[in-house]
Amino acid sequence: MGVIADIETPALILDRAKLEANIARMRDRLAGLGVGLRPHVKTAKSIDVVRPVLVGQPGGITVSSVDEAVYFSQHGVNDILYAVGVAPSKLPRLIELSRQGTDISVVLDNSDAANACNRAACAAGVQLPFLIELDVDGHRSGITPESPALLNLAAAVQDMPGVRLKGVMTHAGESYNCRSEPELVAMAEQERSGAVLAAERLRRAGYECPIVSIGSTPTALFANRFDGITEVRAGVYMFMDLVMAGLGVCDISDIALGVVVSVIGHQPEKNLVIADGGWMALSRDRGTANQPIDQGYGLVCDVLGIPFTSDLIVIATNQEHAIIARRDKGPVDPLRFPVGTLLRILPNHACATGAQHGAYHVVNGANPNVEHVWARIAGSSSVHQVTHTHTI
Ligand SMILES: Cc1ncc(COP(=O)(O)O)c(C=O)c1O
Incomplete structure (x- = not known):
């Protein structure tokens, strides 16, 4: 795998x-x-x-x-x-x-x-x-x-x-x-x-x-x-997800689902890191927006799912781009996140984020191996023939 x-x-x-x-x-x-x-x-x-x-x-x-x-x-x-x-x-x-x-x-x-x-x-x-x-x-x-x-x-x-x-x-x-x-x-x-x-x-x-x-x-x-x-x-x-963590139902460390993205560039003068996971990968869910801690479009972690002490979040998404910044908008050293660096983004709402994908890459804790790829049915509906009958 x-x-x-x-x-x-x-x-x-x-x-x-x-x-x-x-x-x-x-x-x-x-x-x-x-x-x-x-x-x-x-x-x-x-x-x-x-x-x-x-x-x-x-x-x-x-x-x-x-x-x-x-x-x-x-x-x-x-x-x-x-x-x-x-x-x-x-x-x-x-x-x-x-x-x-x-x-x-x-x-x-x-x-x-x-x-x-x-x-x-x-x-x-x-x-x-x-x-x-x-x-x-x-x-x-x-x-x-x-x-x-x-x-x-x-x-x-x-x-x-x-x-x-x-x-x-x-x-x-x-x-x-x-x-x-x-x-x-x-x-x-x-x-x-x-x-x-x-x-x-x-x-x-x-x-x-x-x-x-x-x-x-x-x-x-x-x-x-x-x-x-x-x-x-x-x-x-x-x-679990960030909404559940914000409610106190779980800890951040209990969140089993994430989206692995790659760093594709930086905007150093704006203190931004750009990665290849936009709303097509994360969803546009803003479920934490009204919680005490707003996690933007997702909490940015290292590839193993450990949040950074500098507290990075996805502050904006384009279709394919995640715009990542420190929560306090402080400086981010581009050398710390070279192009190609893998990050794991924890989702606000697991249902919405999962629905953007056709499969799970299954890992186990800090082990770097992908154990399985499990298929999931993406989306909530598909095209089906509906026979309409009209009664007069
Ligand atoms: C009818 C119904 N039952 C159960 C659930 C499960 O809720 P949760 O995902 O919070 O466990 C949902 C979630 O939307 C629901 O709509």
């Missing part, structure tokens, strides 16, 4: 030791609190990353795109939750997976979506299980746990033979905006109690609600209890 120094840059790099430690941390925490994991694979997008995550777990996964669902089912995962409110255009491929024997569930929060699922499933002769999406934090979509709309939706689907209510789910995305440990703990409890309340309301009204699914990396790692919860979904924890 060669050594890191031979990798053509920019390239996505994954430290297996850190990946394994992050996987073990989540597994042990959830096991200690007595709940199973349904990992979200939208960051990983690779069976090689996800296989060890599933060891000792019930075996189901969460996906954010139909492509992920197809890819992971082709690699033997047969219990898949597609956890984005379902759009009608995605139903044919999801239903095809169901016909092929994959246990595929969708999420929805309105009767229009339920009707679309019902029509498509009935036409195909299948039944689509679904979870009602809850809004526990005002972050995005979903029904609030105490809303009358919850029971109204459950009632509406009773007459729809193509869909089957299986439970409730929520994702406390606002946890990414917490600023202290007590806030994270409180957000985790808000997520848990909201989901449990909704499940209890459904059950009291006579509906079955076997699944109560919650999760985000910050809430999964800061929850003190999971009573009433049947599964936790977390995803970015496998890699």
Whole structure:
């Protein structure tokens, strides 16, 4: 497989030791609190990353795109939750997976979506299980746990033979905006109690609600209890990133993912180093912009992933160029970073940075060898034939 120094840059790099430690941390925490994991694979997008995550777990996964669902089912995962409110255009491929024997569930929060699922499933002769999406934090979509709309939706689907209510789910995305440990703990409890309340309301009204699914990396790692919860979904924890480090969810040294770039020049009068990893390699994510420490477009480390004491960050990106400077804008000695020097840039948001690449170059700590190149499905969608039918 060669050594890191031979990798053509920019390239996505994954430290297996850190990946394994992050996987073990989540597994042990959830096991200690007595709940199973349904990992979200939208960051990983690779069976090689996800296989060890599933060891000792019930075996189901969460996906954010139909492509992920197809890819992971082709690699033997047969219990898949597609956890984005379902759009009608995605139903044919999801239903095809169901016909092929994959246990595929969708999420929805309105009767229009339920009707679309019902029509498509009935036409195909299948039944689509679904979870009602809850809004526990005002972050995005979903029904609030105490809303009358919850029971109204459950009632509406009773007459729809193509869909089957299986439970409730929520994702406390606002946890990414917490600023202290007590806030994270409180957000985790808000997520848990909201989901449990909704499940209890459904059950009291006579509906079955076997699944109560919650999760985000910050809430999964800061929850003190999971009573009433049947599964936790977390995803970015496998890699961690600067946003998670800024939240206090991990240390910088836990970040398993990076982009290896080469120095291609300098602007000495401006105290800048230029490298060959622009937003095409790093993404344009600025997730740390509103955190106490703004990491620009990424934290610059040596090739082994150790940050420089002079605190270098990517202050700007062009398509293929990273513009690197000291955080305090102080002088940078060009001789310290000759052309060709390899640097590792830690990402703000692992999902966004990973999505720019088609493979992981897997390394292990300070060992210079590249152990494996693991394929990942890049992007979130591909071109598929959609058959449009018009009803008059
Ligand atoms: C529905 C859903 N569940 C779970 C997750 C996992 O969150 P995290 O990546 O913070 O672990 C996400 C992430 O966006 C999500 O959208």
